[in-house]
Amino acid sequence: MNYHLASDVKVPLMIRSCIDDDGQEYVYFQNGILPDLLIYDIHNETLVKRVKFEIEGPDAIGGGFLYGFMMTDCNHIYISSKVKPELYVTDTTAYIKRKISYAETADGYKPESCCMDDGAFQFLDGKLYLPQGINFSFGKEVMEKSALLCSLDTLSGEVEALPVKFPPVGGVIGRGSSGNVNANYKFCFNGQELVYSFAYMDDLMVVNPLTHQVEYKEVKSRYIGEMKPFSAQSTNDAALQKELCEYPAYSNIMYDSYNKVYYRVVYVPQEIDKKVAPLSLYRTGRKQFSIMILDEDFNVIGEHLFPPYTYNPRLSFVSKGKLYISLNNIMNPDYSDDVIRFQMVELVKNTQK
Numbered sequence: 001m002n003y004h005l006a007s008d009v010k011v012p013l014m015i016r017s018c019i020d021d022d023g024q025e026y027v028y029f030q031n032g033i034l035p036d037l038l039i040y041d042i043h044n045e046t047l048v049k050r051v052k053f054e055i056e057g058p059d060a061i062g063g064g065f066l067y068g069f070m071m072t073d074c075n076h077i078y079i080s081s082k083v084k085p086e087l088y089v090t091d092t093t094a095y096i097k098r099k100i101s102y103a104e105t106a107d108g109y110k111p112e113s114c115c116m117d118d119g120a121f122q123f124l125d126g127k128l129y130l131p132q133g134i135n136f137s138f139g140k141e142v143m144e145k146s147a148l149l150c151s152l153d154t155l156s157g158e159v160e161a162l163p164v165k166f167p168p169v170g171g172v173i174g175r176g177s178s179g180n181v182n183a184n185y186k187f188c189f190n191g192q193e194l195v196y197s198f199a200y201m202d203d204l205m206v207v208n209p210l211t212h213q214v215e216y217k218e219v220k221s222r223y224i225g226e227m228k229p230f231s232a233q234s235t236n237d238a239a240l241q242k243e244l245c246e247y248p249a250y251s252n253i254m255y256d257s258y259n260k261v262y263y264r265v266v267y268v269p270q271e272i273d274k275k276v277a278p279l280s281l282y283r284t285g286r287k288q289f290s291i292m293i294l295d296e297d298f299n300v301i302g303e304h305l306f307p308p309y310t311y312n313p314r315l316s317f318v319s320k321g322k323l324y325i326s327l328n329n330i331m332n333p334d335y336s337d338d339v340i341r342f343q344m345v346e347l348v349k350n351t352q353k
Contacts, residue, residue, distance in 0.1 A: 001324065003027070003040050003340040004047075011328055011337055013067075013283055016120055017042065017317040020073045025319055028071050035061050037069070037077070039092070042319055049074070049092050059096045061088055068115030070122075078128065082115040087128075087152065102130065102152050102159045109161040110137070111150045122189045122209075127151045129194070129209050134166060134183045136175045142166075143173060143183070149194070149209060164207050164214055169198055171229030178232040178240060188255045188262070197253035197264055202227050204253070204264075204298060217298035223268040223290050223305065224248045241278035245286050246270055252313055258321030259347050261301070262294040265313045268305070276331060284330040285312030291323075293347065302350055315340065322346055 005011070010032035017027045025042040035053035040046065054060040063083030071077045079088040089098040104110050114121070114130040122129045130150045138145040147161035172179035184199040196205040202220040207213070220227075230247055232240050251265040270287040272278065281287065287309060293302040306313075306325075315326030327334065327341040334341070 001043075001045050001342045001344075003045055003342075005038075005338055005340065006050075007338075009036070009038060011284075011340060013314065015315045015317060015326075015340075016070070017319065018071050018073065026071070026074075027317060030066060030069065033064060033066060035064050037071075039071070039074070051077075051092050051094050053079075053090075053094045059094060061096075062086060063115075066115060068113070070120040072123065078121055080114050080121075080130070082113060085111050085113045087130075087154075089154070100152065100154060100157055102150060105150070105159045105161050107161075109147065110135075111147065111159065111161060114150075122194065124189075124209055126155075127153050131187065132161075134173060134180065143168060148196075149207065151209065162209065163212055164209075167198065167201065167203075167205055167216075169201055169229060171200070171231060179230065181244065182229045186252050188253045190255045190262075191257070195253055195255070195262065197250050199249045199251065200227055200229050201250070206298075219264065219292065219294060219298055219300060221248075221250070221266040221268075221290060221292055222303055223266060238278060241282055242272065245272050245276075245278050245282050251289070252316060254316065254318050254323070256318045256321060256323070256347070258318075260296050261347065262292075262298070263318070263323055264292040264294065265316075266290045266292060266303075270308070280330045283314070284328060284335075285314055285326070287331075289313055291345075311343075315342075 012029035015027055015029045019025050026039050027042050028039045037051040039049040041048050061079055062081035065079040068080030075091045077090045085103045087100040088096050090096050102111055112133045112135055116133055132147050134142050135146040143166045146166050148164045148166055149162045151160045169182045171182035182200050185196050187194050187196045194207045204217040204219050206215045234240055248269040249267045254263045267286050267289050272287050290303050290305045295301050309331035312326040312328045317324055323345040324342040
């Protein structure tokens with residue numbers, strides 16, 4: 001599938017999907033760092049709506065909304081400001097219907113602005129659950145005291161920091177430290193639980209947001225040896241970017257409700273070519289990855305290694321039992337800034353002995 005872009009629209013760093021009330025499926029993303037939302041019909045590959053938000057005035061999104069947004073349908077779009085913990089309720093008219101602050105809970109906890117590529121907000125039991133980054137105000141106890149998730153009652157405005165904290169991922173965590181990447185995660189929702197895939201942790205973290213129950217599921221890639229926290233060997237930006245590109249890591253976790261399986265992206269340890277721009281490669285899918293297939297009980301039932309310098313799993317989604325992965329890897333000979341290309345990947349039974 002090919003989604004053509006206007007000349008002033010940049011290939012996104014992430015993409016999301018939703019189903020409208022009438023069953024119509026869409027993919028949507030933000031235009032680079034601009035407050036524009038692009039909405040495409042998944043299967044017709046056509047641009048349905050380009051929503052341009054104001055940068056000043058009553059309908060402006062404070063600081064833009066890179067990553068921090070979710071569209072449940074065309075009439076309900078939720079956007080979090082980059083600069084403060086404030087949620088904007090809007091639709092495809094770009095008119096701000098309501099602003100909701102989630103700056104402080106009743107017991108005094110101060111949530112972080114949930115503007116990160118960690119997964120969309122999630123509605124459950126009448127509340128909107130907001131992903132959280134590490135809260136540096138806790139100093140040396142940042143992992144032990146940082147809430148992984150906050151809930152927001154969009155009717156009353158009540159905010160709660162769930163008693164679910166970050167796992168002990170290791171590494172040096174602190175303001176300005178390159179080791180903060182150890183706290184990076186992606187997550188998906190299976191209808192009842194949130195499933196977290198931390199970049200440098202084999203185990204999946206499964207959280208029930210209603211009961212606050214936390215379980216760890218042992219899930220290890222066959223292509224990664226002993227997983228260790230990332231520790232930068234250089235302070236030079238280009239060298240650090242190269243290290244991040246080559247270091248093994250876990251990434252996207254997606255739930256396929258049709259086949260009742262999970263897909264977990266794994267960046268395998270690789271040495272990248274010297275001619276490659278590390279930052280561009282890091283943003284468009286790195287060199288090579290595998291996808292683990294897990295059943296509903298998180299047992300590994302398969303793992304497929306994809307060819308190098310071809311795909312960008314950062315841009316991927318599930319629709320009607322099929323997995324779609326972007327071909328917009330910067331090193332792909334067919335890469336173009338004018339189109340987002342996807343290839344359908346179908347789940348089949350492994351007949352090899």
